[in-house]
Amino acid sequence: MFSVTCVAPVNIALIKYWGKRHEELILPVNDSISMTLSTDELCAKTTVTASESFERNRMWLNGEEVPFEEGSRLQRCLKEVHRLAVASGSQKVPPTWKLHIASVNNFPTAAGLASSAAGYACLVYSLSRLYDIPLSEELTTVARQGSGSACRSLYGGFVQWHRGALDDGSDSVARQIAASDHWPNMHVLILVVNDARKKTASTRGMQQAVKTSQLIKHRVDQVVPDRITRLREAIASHDFQAFAEITMKDSNQFHAVALDTYPPCVYMNDVSHRIVSFVHDYNDRMGSYHAAYTFDAGPNACLYVLAEHVPHLLSAIQKVFPNDLADGDTYLRGLPIPKEQDAECSKLDSLDVHAKNAFRYIIHTKVGEGPRELSADNSLLINGLPLE
Amino acid sequence: MFSVTCVAPVNIALIKYWGKRHEELILPVNDSISMTLSTDELCAKTTVTASESFERNRMWLNGEEVPFEEGSRLQRCLKEVHRLAVASGSQKVPPTWKLHIASVNNFPTAAGLASSAAGYACLVYSLSRLYDIPLSEELTTVARQGSGSACRSLYGGFVQWHRGALDDGSDSVARQIAASDHWPNMHVLILVVNDARKKTASTRGMQQAVKTSQLIKHRVDQVVPDRITRLREAIASHDFQAFAEITMKDSNQFHAVALDTYPPCVYMNDVSHRIVSFVHDYNDRMGSYHAAYTFDAGPNACLYVLAEHVPHLLSAIQKVFPNDLADGDTYLRGLPIPKEQDAECSKLDSLDVHAKNAFRYIIHTKVGEGPRELSADNSLLINGLPLE
Structure with missing residues (x-):
């Protein structure tokens, strides 16, 4: 059994993302720029556990189990991460092992903040730690396919999401403009x-x-x-x-x-x-x-x-x-x-x-930093099931 | 002493007028189209009296005297009407005689309706009756210089205010598209x-x-x-x-x-x-x-x-x-x-x-008709002074 727990930040757009040129791949009509907020105040937290003994993929969101549907954005992200794991030669966790995933936001949804961006960024980052894949531009395209602006939450500081020109979306990536210590005040x-x-x-x-x-x-x-x-x-x-x-x-x-x-x-x-x-x-x-x-x-x-x-x-x-x-x-x-x-x-x-x-x-x-892995005592899952 | 009393309608834009290409001449950046509302429910009413004995031009708006300033939009409209009177050979009222003008709206300003459009249309129409000038496209350019959308209130039914292309604004006129009986319901x-x-x-x-x-x-x-x-x-x-x-x-x-x-x-x-x-x-x-x-x-x-x-x-x-x-x-x-x-x-x-x-x-x-002259018993002025 392997398990990782990570936190990922919320980001707030300064130049807004509004409008897609491709619905399924989530390709935007224009570039956007955001600032990443400190995870000390606002963050998503995710635990991903892989085990040979799990019979199927399962997910809990803020304590409630949610369906892990074929063709969902969640599935798409997982499939893309598996593809990157194979490409990078990572063999830490067999891709056939099923996953249990738990994710929570530390802020009330009533705050109306884009919880899906932090959530998908945290999911994709946690999977990348589980499968030992380095953070790369390509990883941002995976988060993007979960929730567009999630790609910007993979970096701290100030981040630009490039519209890209290619039909497959491979150049629609997030890149850091400046780290969080560039303008710390x-x-x-x-x-x-x-x-x-x-x-x-x-x-x-x-x-x-x-x-x-x-x-x-x-x-x-x-x-x-x-x-x-x-x-x-x-x-x-x-x-x-x-x-x-x-x-x-x-x-x-x-x-x-x-x-x-x-x-x-x-x-x-x-x-x-x-x-x-x-x-x-x-x-x-x-x-x-x-x-x-x-x-x-x-x-x-x-x-x-x-x-x-x-x-x-x-x-x-x-x-x-x-x-x-x-x-x-x-x-x-x-x-x-x-x-x-x-x-x-x-x-x-x-x-x-x-x-x-x-x-x-x-x-x-x-302003704050990008996602980071936490120690095992922060896990949201015990033996693959949520804490009560 | 000569006196006329008229009513003029409110108009509501369907294609909006927003933005001027010339501030003083009130030339718009785009054409607009409006519908004229019936004067039975909403109107401005104006009495203009000319007399050899008046010492100066005076105006009362909703019962309160307002200054008749040199260089004001009011002055500009009056000057333009005088120019048209001379051009048309009208000699009914000598242009040297001073005027007393009273104007009221029959609707509360709290209604937030464009009272200035009806007001200036009524002023210019009343002056045109006083000096015996026919309603013409050129007259709409005079109302336009009082308050842009006033030019549209000189006609009933559906009206288009043409942006025009000339620098002097002479082709920025209102024209009726359809009379009020075209779409009476x-x-x-x-x-x-x-x-x-x-x-x-x-x-x-x-x-x-x-x-x-x-x-x-x-x-x-x-x-x-x-x-x-x-x-x-x-x-x-x-x-x-x-x-x-x-x-x-x-x-x-x-x-x-x-x-x-x-x-x-x-x-x-x-x-x-x-x-x-x-x-x-x-x-x-x-x-x-x-x-x-x-x-x-x-x-x-x-x-x-x-x-x-x-x-x-x-x-x-x-x-x-x-x-x-x-x-x-x-x-x-x-x-x-x-x-x-x-x-x-x-x-x-x-x-x-x-x-x-x-x-x-x-x-x-x-939908309603354009301005019209009322009988003398509707006058807002008696011997050139407002009714108390």
Whole structure:
């Protein structure tokens, strides 16, 4: 019996992936760039156990057994990993042995964060450790076939997912742009918004966008390539001003394309838009960009902010979005935040205050590293079955 | 002393005007098409009095005197009308006589309807009656210089405002596509939404869109021309299906461009988006388009619906958007609505009900005619001064 346990990070796109050019291979219509978040605050954790005695492949997701279906994305990833194992000559674990897999997220799905990206990255990374396959560009194409943006979660720091040109998708790979220690003071506040609406699943939203939006083609051909170049430069030179502007514009344009889809897809709500106008007001008062928002296919905001500006930004957030839970320890989660010294609070005096309790909680985290293997005592499986 | 009193209609764009190619002359970046609403429910009303004894030009708007400034849009319209009066040889009223002007809207500004379009159309039409100038394409260029979309309110029925190509704007005119009796059963429900947000003024929103949106150019060059052609065909052939789809798509795209503006402009709110998804659900259940939404630079919905479908659509609205005022006579305004015969109510059973009191009220109106002169007993001025 062989077993490995790994964690893999969440990543948040700065230049958004939206729209596929091939549904099954999950090939995107444009390049995207993301930042990987620290696994200390948010991660997926997966144990893969192989045994000669297992009769069939089984999987447990957040404690519930899920079907391991023929033709599923899960099967496809496993088959691709087996192919790489054979190609690399790895013989540690016989590919005929069945697997038991358990995976959990350490963050509530209510956070609306892309759990499938971290989950598939963790699965593929764990399989690669089990079969002793090195991390490579080719491995990112395997994660990509589980969930598109999962390929970006195989690296830490800043990562570009290349669209690629080939029909078989072999050049649609993720590559690291800069490691997590390149810009270590890049922090993130995730504002988890109260919301009860039904929303369009992102797979369907993307399909409809490619089919019906008249603006998406212009975005893909004329807008994204230039933004990719400029964001890479901003990251390379630690230029927060350019980083912030490109990030905010690309978030807005992604939601514009979703709205130009027919019927329209709406992911942001009134609170999301209130956060947008707050960030612009706040930056205006500070005289330069101190914060940048981005929104994925949901109402929650992800704010990028340099470590030294976190306390002041949080003071402003607490002022504009007052919360009954603000002093409780379930409201502010993640990295601790030093008390603000009140130095520039007068700049915040005229900010409009929003209605109470717009957020469920706030997570404070930062740029982080890629997946890593944990010691055996972290296993989610004992003798191939989940811990109770 | 000479005096005329006129009313002019509100118009609602089906293909949206958004973005100017010349700020002062108010020349648009694309053609637009609108439907004129009946003045029975919504109108501006203006009295213009000219007298040798008036010492200066004065104006009252909804009862409040407003400055008549040199270089204002008001002055510009007056100067242009004088030019047309001279050109047409009209000598009824000497152009040296000063004017007193009073104008009112019969609908609350809270309705968020484009009051300036009706207002400037009414002003320019009233001046044309005073100076005995015929209604002409050239007159629409005068109204356009007061408020862009005012040029469309000089005609009834369906109207196209042509972008034009000339620098002086002389070919940026409104022309009637079809008179109001061409499609007389085209009705409208205006859902006036509760909203308290600050919003970007549309003049500024347009400027910023042209300056910063990367998608607007594609809309203007590649999308609108084809939609104009197809909407004209739909109107000509009374094709409600095509009419509805083009109208909804263009509303969505206008708001997509506003969102792609930097900083983004957001005019629809959560209730607006709830109306959008309701209309799509409703049409799905009916098996074809029975209603089409459009949203201007605000959260209120304008729903196009054929007269025979109004009662059923209203039943569905009342079911999905329950209102404590629903039985009061201030809630349903405008044209009376026959009671629904419950015939197809089962189709509505599974519609999700929204929270109560999302709307302030609903206005029921229909396609209508252009401006017209009223008899003297409708005057807003007595001896040149407003009625108290």
